[in-house]
Amino acid sequence: MPMFCFRSEEEMLKFMGLMNSTWVIDGHDIVTAFDLSSFKTVIDLGGCSGALARELAKEYPSSTVTVLDLPAVVQTAQRHFAQQDDTICFQEGDFFEGEIPPADLYILARIIHDWKEDKNLKLLKKIHTACHPGGGVLIAEALLFENRRGPTMVQMFSLNMLVQTEGKEHPPSHYTRLLTDAGFRDVQVCRTGKSYDAILRRDK
Numbered sequence: 001m002p003m004f005c006f007r008s009e010e011e012m013l014k015f016m017g018l019m020n021s022t023w024v025i026d027g028h029d030i031v032t033a034f035d036l037s038s039f040k041t042v043i044d045l046g047g048c049s050g051a052l053a054r055e056l057a058k059e060y061p062s063s064t065v066t067v068l069d070l071p072a073v074v075q076t077a078q079r080h081f082a083q084q085d086d087t088i089c090f091q092e093g094d095f096f097e098g099e100i101p102p103a104d105l106y107i108l109a110r111i112i113h114d115w116k117e118d119k120n121l122k123l124l125k126k127i128h129t130a131c132h133p134g135g136g137v138l139i140a141e142a143l144l145f146e147n148r149r150g151p152t153m154v155q156m157f158s159l160n161m162l163v164q165t166e167g168k169e170h171p172p173s174h175y176t177r178l179l180t181d182a183g184f185r186d187v188q189v190c191r192t193g194k195s196y197d198a199i200l201r202r203d204k
Protein backbone atom coordinates (compact mmCIF):
# COMPACT_ATOMS: atom_id res chain seq x y z
CA MET A 1 0.00 0.00 0.00
CA PRO A 2 1.43 3.48 -0.86
CA MET A 3 2.50 5.61 2.10
CA PHE A 4 -0.16 7.89 3.56
CA CYS A 5 -3.04 5.85 2.10
CA PHE A 6 -5.10 4.62 5.05
CA ARG A 7 -7.47 1.65 5.16
CA SER A 8 -10.14 3.63 6.99
CA GLU A 9 -10.85 7.06 8.41
CA GLU A 10 -10.39 5.53 11.88
CA GLU A 11 -6.84 4.48 10.96
CA MET A 12 -6.12 7.93 9.52
CA LEU A 13 -7.49 9.59 12.67
CA LYS A 14 -5.24 7.46 14.88
CA PHE A 15 -2.19 8.49 12.84
CA MET A 16 -3.22 12.15 12.86
CA GLY A 17 -3.86 12.05 16.62
CA LEU A 18 -0.35 10.71 17.16
CA MET A 19 1.17 13.43 14.95
CA ASN A 20 -0.96 16.05 16.73
CA SER A 21 0.10 15.04 20.25
CA THR A 22 3.83 15.52 19.55
CA TRP A 23 3.41 19.18 18.70
CA VAL A 24 0.99 19.92 21.52
CA ILE A 25 3.91 18.92 23.79
CA ASP A 26 7.05 19.91 21.82
CA GLY A 27 5.76 22.39 19.20
CA HIS A 28 6.58 25.51 21.22
CA ASP A 29 10.28 24.51 21.34
CA ILE A 30 10.36 24.17 17.56
CA VAL A 31 8.68 27.48 16.73
CA THR A 32 10.83 29.39 19.26
CA ALA A 33 14.12 27.69 18.31
CA PHE A 34 14.66 30.71 15.99
CA ASP A 35 13.06 34.14 15.71
CA LEU A 36 10.58 33.59 12.87
CA SER A 37 8.80 36.94 13.26
CA SER A 38 10.05 38.31 9.91
CA PHE A 39 8.25 35.55 7.97
CA LYS A 40 4.74 36.88 7.35
CA THR A 41 3.35 34.06 5.19
CA VAL A 42 4.05 30.53 6.35
CA ILE A 43 3.04 27.22 4.77
CA ASP A 44 3.33 23.98 6.71
CA LEU A 45 3.80 21.41 3.94
CA GLY A 46 2.33 18.06 5.01
CA GLY A 47 1.10 19.84 8.13
CA CYS A 48 -1.45 17.11 8.95
CA SER A 49 -3.82 18.11 11.80
CA GLY A 50 -2.30 21.60 12.05
CA ALA A 51 -0.90 21.29 15.61
CA LEU A 52 2.55 22.73 14.79
CA ALA A 53 1.01 25.42 12.56
CA ARG A 54 -1.24 26.50 15.48
CA GLU A 55 1.80 26.75 17.79
CA LEU A 56 3.48 28.97 15.20
CA ALA A 57 0.36 31.14 14.76
CA LYS A 58 0.13 31.52 18.57
CA GLU A 59 3.77 32.63 18.84
CA TYR A 60 3.70 34.91 15.76
CA PRO A 61 0.13 36.30 15.59
CA SER A 62 0.96 38.71 12.76
CA SER A 63 1.89 35.80 10.42
CA THR A 64 -0.60 33.98 8.21
CA VAL A 65 -0.16 30.23 8.59
CA THR A 66 -1.54 27.65 6.13
CA VAL A 67 -1.39 23.87 6.29
CA LEU A 68 -1.08 22.18 2.90
CA ASP A 69 -1.74 18.44 2.90
CA LEU A 70 -3.38 15.74 0.80
CA PRO A 71 -7.15 16.26 0.28
CA ALA A 72 -8.28 13.34 2.50
CA VAL A 73 -6.01 14.52 5.34
CA VAL A 74 -7.20 18.14 5.08
CA GLN A 75 -10.85 17.05 5.09
CA THR A 76 -10.29 14.86 8.17
CA ALA A 77 -8.32 17.65 9.90
CA GLN A 78 -11.17 20.08 9.29
CA ARG A 79 -13.75 17.59 10.59
CA HIS A 80 -11.87 16.46 13.70
CA PHE A 81 -9.09 18.92 14.63
CA ALA A 82 -10.43 22.35 13.61
CA GLN A 83 -10.87 24.78 16.50
CA GLN A 84 -13.39 27.55 17.02
CA ASP A 85 -11.82 30.80 15.79
CA ASP A 86 -9.01 28.73 14.30
CA THR A 87 -5.81 30.70 13.75
CA ILE A 88 -4.71 28.71 10.68
CA CYS A 89 -6.06 27.89 7.20
CA PHE A 90 -6.00 24.59 5.35
CA GLN A 91 -5.30 24.01 1.68
CA GLU A 92 -5.60 20.73 -0.20
CA GLY A 93 -2.59 19.92 -2.37
CA ASP A 94 0.18 17.52 -3.30
CA PHE A 95 3.69 18.85 -2.68
CA PHE A 96 5.26 16.42 -5.17
CA GLU A 97 2.76 16.59 -8.03
CA GLY A 98 1.08 19.99 -7.58
CA GLU A 99 2.07 23.64 -7.31
CA ILE A 100 3.67 24.92 -4.16
CA PRO A 101 2.11 28.31 -3.35
CA PRO A 102 4.48 31.26 -2.77
CA ALA A 103 5.34 32.06 0.88
CA ASP A 104 8.06 33.53 3.10
CA LEU A 105 8.61 30.38 5.14
CA TYR A 106 7.93 26.69 4.54
CA ILE A 107 7.79 24.20 7.38
CA LEU A 108 8.80 20.60 6.72
CA ALA A 109 8.16 18.74 9.97
CA ARG A 110 8.85 15.01 9.86
CA ILE A 111 8.61 15.09 6.04
CA ILE A 112 12.22 14.63 4.84
CA HIS A 113 12.67 11.51 6.97
CA ASP A 114 9.80 9.84 5.05
CA TRP A 115 11.38 9.91 1.58
CA LYS A 116 14.42 8.97 -0.47
CA GLU A 117 17.05 11.58 -1.27
CA ASP A 118 15.99 12.22 -4.90
CA LYS A 119 12.40 13.00 -3.86
CA ASN A 120 13.55 15.28 -1.05
CA LEU A 121 15.84 17.18 -3.40
CA LYS A 122 13.01 17.57 -5.94
CA LEU A 123 10.74 18.90 -3.18
CA LEU A 124 13.34 21.34 -1.81
CA LYS A 125 14.09 22.67 -5.31
CA LYS A 126 10.35 23.29 -5.85
CA ILE A 127 10.22 25.12 -2.52
CA HIS A 128 13.26 27.21 -3.46
CA THR A 129 11.56 28.26 -6.71
CA ALA A 130 8.28 29.13 -4.95
CA CYS A 131 9.89 30.89 -1.97
CA HIS A 132 9.73 34.72 -1.75
CA PRO A 133 13.19 36.38 -1.83
CA GLY A 134 14.70 36.28 1.65
CA GLY A 135 12.40 33.42 2.61
CA GLY A 136 13.37 30.15 4.21
CA VAL A 137 12.66 26.59 5.23
CA LEU A 138 12.24 25.35 8.78
CA ILE A 139 12.90 21.63 9.08
CA ALA A 140 11.80 19.78 12.22
CA GLU A 141 13.31 16.34 12.58
CA ALA A 142 14.99 14.19 15.22
CA LEU A 143 18.72 14.64 14.55
CA LEU A 144 21.31 11.87 14.80
CA PHE A 145 24.81 12.70 16.01
CA GLU A 146 27.23 13.23 13.10
CA ASN A 147 28.80 9.78 13.75
CA ARG A 148 25.27 8.27 13.83
CA ARG A 149 26.04 6.50 17.14
CA GLY A 150 23.17 8.17 18.97
CA PRO A 151 21.02 9.48 20.47
CA THR A 152 19.50 6.01 21.05
CA MET A 153 15.96 7.33 20.74
CA VAL A 154 16.72 8.78 17.28
CA GLN A 155 18.33 5.49 16.22
CA MET A 156 15.07 3.80 17.25
CA PHE A 157 13.06 6.37 15.25
CA SER A 158 15.33 5.63 12.28
CA LEU A 159 14.75 1.89 12.55
CA ASN A 160 11.02 2.57 12.54
CA MET A 161 11.33 4.78 9.45
CA LEU A 162 13.44 2.14 7.65
CA VAL A 163 10.68 -0.44 8.22
CA GLN A 164 7.66 1.76 7.54
CA THR A 165 8.74 4.36 4.97
CA GLU A 166 11.24 5.07 2.17
CA GLY A 167 13.36 7.18 4.53
CA LYS A 168 15.36 7.29 7.74
CA GLU A 169 16.76 9.77 10.28
CA HIS A 170 19.90 11.81 9.51
CA PRO A 171 22.58 13.98 11.17
CA PRO A 172 22.54 17.79 10.65
CA SER A 173 25.13 17.69 7.81
CA HIS A 174 22.70 15.66 5.65
CA TYR A 175 20.06 18.41 5.85
CA THR A 176 22.66 21.13 5.27
CA ARG A 177 23.87 19.39 2.12
CA LEU A 178 20.35 18.78 0.78
CA LEU A 179 19.37 22.40 1.37
CA THR A 180 22.58 23.70 -0.20
CA ASP A 181 22.03 21.48 -3.26
CA ALA A 182 18.51 22.94 -3.54
CA GLY A 183 19.87 26.52 -3.52
CA PHE A 184 19.44 27.65 0.10
CA ARG A 185 22.22 28.96 2.34
CA ASP A 186 22.91 30.18 5.91
CA VAL A 187 22.06 27.04 7.84
CA GLN A 188 21.33 27.26 11.55
CA VAL A 189 20.82 24.13 13.63
CA CYS A 190 19.14 24.13 17.04
CA ARG A 191 19.11 21.00 19.19
CA THR A 192 16.12 21.64 21.42
CA GLY A 193 16.89 18.95 24.01
CA LYS A 194 13.43 17.50 23.34
CA SER A 195 12.46 14.74 20.89
CA TYR A 196 12.70 16.95 17.78
CA ASP A 197 15.24 19.52 16.62
CA ALA A 198 15.04 22.48 14.25
CA ILE A 199 17.04 23.56 11.20
CA LEU A 200 16.46 26.95 9.58
CA ARG A 201 17.77 27.79 6.17
CA ARG A 202 17.31 31.13 4.46
CA ASP A 203 17.32 32.04 0.79
CA LYS A 204 19.64 34.80 -0.56
Ligand SMILES: C[S@@+](CC[C@H](N)C(=O)[O-])C[C@H]1O[C@@H](n2cnc3c(N)ncnc32)[C@H](O)[C@@H]1O
Pocket residue numbers: 004019020023045046047048049052068069070073093094095096097108109110111114
Ligand atom coordinates in the same frame (compact mmCIF):
# COMPACT_ATOMS: atom_id res chain seq x y z
C1 LIG B 1 4.94 11.93 8.96
S1 LIG B 1 3.56 12.94 8.65
C2 LIG B 1 4.09 14.47 9.40
C3 LIG B 1 2.93 15.35 9.71
C4 LIG B 1 3.30 16.70 10.35
N1 LIG B 1 4.19 17.48 9.51
C5 LIG B 1 3.88 16.48 11.72
O1 LIG B 1 5.09 16.62 11.91
O2 LIG B 1 3.09 16.15 12.62
C6 LIG B 1 3.67 13.27 6.92
C7 LIG B 1 2.55 14.19 6.39
O3 LIG B 1 2.83 14.45 5.00
C8 LIG B 1 1.62 14.39 4.28
N2 LIG B 1 1.93 14.09 2.88
C9 LIG B 1 2.47 12.94 2.38
N3 LIG B 1 2.63 13.04 1.04
C10 LIG B 1 2.18 14.29 0.69
C11 LIG B 1 2.09 14.99 -0.54
N4 LIG B 1 2.50 14.41 -1.70
N5 LIG B 1 1.58 16.24 -0.54
C12 LIG B 1 1.17 16.82 0.63
N6 LIG B 1 1.23 16.21 1.84
C13 LIG B 1 1.73 14.95 1.86
C14 LIG B 1 0.86 13.26 4.97
O4 LIG B 1 -0.51 13.29 4.67
C15 LIG B 1 1.17 13.55 6.44
O5 LIG B 1 0.25 14.47 6.99
